[in-house]
Amino acid sequence: MKKSATLVVAGLLAVTFPIWAGDQYQLHLAALIAVFWVLIGGLNLVVGYTGQLSIGHVGLLAVSAYTFSILAGTQGLHPAIATAAAGALCGLFGLLLGLPSLRLPGFYFAMATMAVALIVGEFIMANDGLTGGGIGLAAPTFPTPFDSPAGFYYLVLALAALVTWLTWNVARRMWGRGLVAIRDQPVTAQAVGVPVFRAKLKVFVFSGVTAGVAGAVFASLQSYITPDTFVFELSLFFFVCIIIGGRGSIVGPLIGTVILTALPELVAPLAKLGNFFYGLLLLAVVLLVPEGIGRVFEVISERLRPRHIASVPVSPDLPRLARALGARR
């Protein structure tokens, strides 16, 4: 059970992080990773499992961040209620976006989601009465005990854990198989009865809800949001985290999110490289380990000592098959 031991250690490290973190900035960074994972974890079911190339989730993040800031700030609602409202709104937004676009073939779906992200940006700029336009909006903090950096960190860590658990439940059950079938063998998916469009839509709405929750805590973490916070590159960043992490995995994209968020911040020379660093890493992963960094150790160990699979001639056990079929004669 090496895997579960690794999980326990990683979990302990995450929980104790506020104790041994070097400074407030590192804690902020850890909270940012958790916030991003709330979005990317949900998006992972869409991109990594179902194979739908959504590159517009920054639009959902922005809608939700502004919803939260307006409801909890300007309107004075409780931040928890504002977060729930932002999640629900983005779920609805996902439904409205998914209904026409999820029937489109992959490339056009990607373009539709990109267009939405761009439109949302323009909409925010245009409605400055509501959103503050280019000046932006202040986002409120959560009430005690979540108003301290450590408290807020635990809040978003819990949300990140929740999203991980939810997606893991999907991935390991019949729904996970159905989603991978939509991604890799859509014809088979139909043949076994997977309602392809409806399944895509449900997963997409779920990713809208998680993006909505992420946007609310993202705004609170940033404490001030402007349209420049939600550049299109951020959307590509979410997407790249999943691709680098590996499709059809949860741990992989999680590692991808951690590395891609933390590395450029912690290693100064990498920050200077900016997008060049992301591009380089993406290129390296796609060319060297297309399975993603989540499987990099697996791939290396298999290269070093290839397992020889003994060729066993198939020999059916017909009485057993008859029993399994529940012979009717």
Add this chain to the structure above:
Amino acid sequence: MNRSDPTALAADTAAAPTLAQPGLQSNPAMPDHDQQLVAAAVTKRFGGLTALDNVSLSLRPGEIHGLIGPNGSGKTTMLNLLSGYYEPTAGAIRYLGEELGKATVQRRAALGIARTFQKPRLLGALTVLDNAMLGAWTHSRAGFVATLFGLRSVAASDRALRDKAAELLHGVGLGHALNRRANLLEHAEQRFLEIARGLALRPGFILLDEPAGGLTAAEIEHLGGLLRTIRDAGIGVLLVEHHTDFVFRVCDRVTTLDVGRMIKHGTPDQVRTDPEVIRIYLGA
């Protein structure tokens, strides 16, 4: 039996479902008509090309029905019409009292019509067991939200389907590879996994698109054993196949197509000795 004049028949499709088929009437143990999977006077055109021209076929539970013919004779077209990938230009598909001509592929899966593919379409990233379990999608009682929140009923449903799929896999001879990734399977294993996935649907009918393609003689023998066992379990089998020896050996009835038209239908012996079939397909 050569339905000669295509133009006359094309105009005749409305009346065609009543066309008699000799093999159909000679069988005394004819089950309830609704239990049959019926293609009634089906025509399929792709633009100007007529892939199937007024062909009728009825598959019965507990019977292996062979469909043979040269390349381009419309065998796979018929299979795609029955399984719902194509919509007939004219004619009807019926099963369990339902007209299925316009029904989705998924609807047919829900009714218990399973199929395999000429080129195996497996999920290479998943295990053999997961691939077989996917076939039981219609029997999974787990909604998306219930799955998200890890309800106990979802886990229980998954476990039950897993046990059933594992039994089927042991039955078809893949018990040694349950946890192997499907992209590491050999060709025969892939073909048998496709069949196991089809059976996991607990089908009334399973439609097999050239399941013997690329198999060795010994593997074809095993396939024959599988088909007989499936038939004896009361499942109807449609066998689209090029290996005519194999077809005549395992099938209860055989239909021969040529350029979209039916040229002979009957028992293997009737078809094998038919002069028209010999001239067009089997060769002297």
